[in-house]
Amino acid sequence: MKFSTFEKAVSGPRIARYLSAVGGRQQKAMYLYRLNLRLSQQFYALSSLFEVALRNEVDRHYSAQFSDPDWLINQCTVNGMFSYPALGRSSFRSRKIILDAYAALKNKYDHNSLLSNLNFGMWCYLFAPMQYRAGGQTLLKILTARPQGVNTTMVFNDLERIRFFRNRVAHQEPIIFDSIGVNANAAENAFENLYEKTLWLGFPPERLFKGLDYSKQILTLVKAV
Numbered sequence: 001m002k003f004s005t006f007e008k009a010v011s012g013p014r015i016a017r018y019l020s021a022v023g024g025r026q027q028k029a030m031y032l033y034r035l036n037l038r039l040s041q042q043f044y045a046l047s048s049l050f051e052v053a054l055r056n057e058v059d060r061h062y063s064a065q066f067s068d069p070d071w072l073i074n075q076c077t078v079n080g081m082f083s084y085p086a087l088g089r090s091s092f093r094s095r096k097i098i099l100d101a102y103a104a105l106k107n108k109y110d111h112n113s114l115l116s117n118l119n120f121g122m123w124c125y126l127f128a129p130m131q132y133r134a135g136g137q138t139l140l141k142i143l144t145a146r147p148q149g150v151n152t153t154m155v156f157n158d159l160e161r162i163r164f165f166r167n168r169v170a171h172q173e174p175i176i177f178d179s180i181g182v183n184a185n186a187a188e189n190a191f192e193n194l195y196e197k198t199l200w201l202g203f204p205p206e207r208l209f210k211g212l213d214y215s216k217q218i219l220t221l222v223k224a225v
Helices: 003-010 012-021 026-065 085-090 093-108 111-116 120-125 129-134 152-170 185-200 215-224
Strands: none
Touching (some): 003 012, 012 026, 026 215, 185 215
8 A cells, every 4th residue: 555545544643653663664654553553453352351251250259249140230239339438439439330331221231231331440440449348358369360469459550551551552542652662562561461460360361362362473573673
């Protein structure tokens, strides 16, 4: 494809950073842009699969803890974990998210539908210290392979890093640059964090992501630019 056509498709300001990174070489800039997209696709796909695994482990844990297959909506009641008084500092954030999703389902509600309509941030926030305490301080048990000494704040911060990086991908931001130029370190660290949390959850990443993960190959190409 001619560079002028590609530039028209993605916009001049968007491709300008890639051009600058490769010394104005147009074909190289298009190649780098596509590498960024391929790596972004990888992270979005793998983190989405991780999200499903995480929410299912959370669901199994609290369903058993509360002996209630409808724990999500029932824990929004006045004495439930999502109404824990100290959570008022965050305006009962989790409860609002759950009740809004419940209202949107209307008469189509069932627990699985509600489960799948809650976003990644909701599952991450369950590890925030105050929400973790509200849930009985037991949720770390789902991370069966976590190293000794790992606490809920560490887990929450790492999950938030995964979420923030995926948000960058979702907003089509470049993930292979720093303030100087091409740099794959941040992306590489994000993948390593994702692999680690997947493993802690009890799912070997090389097996869970089998046939899906080509990130190492793409990172190698980025580093060679």
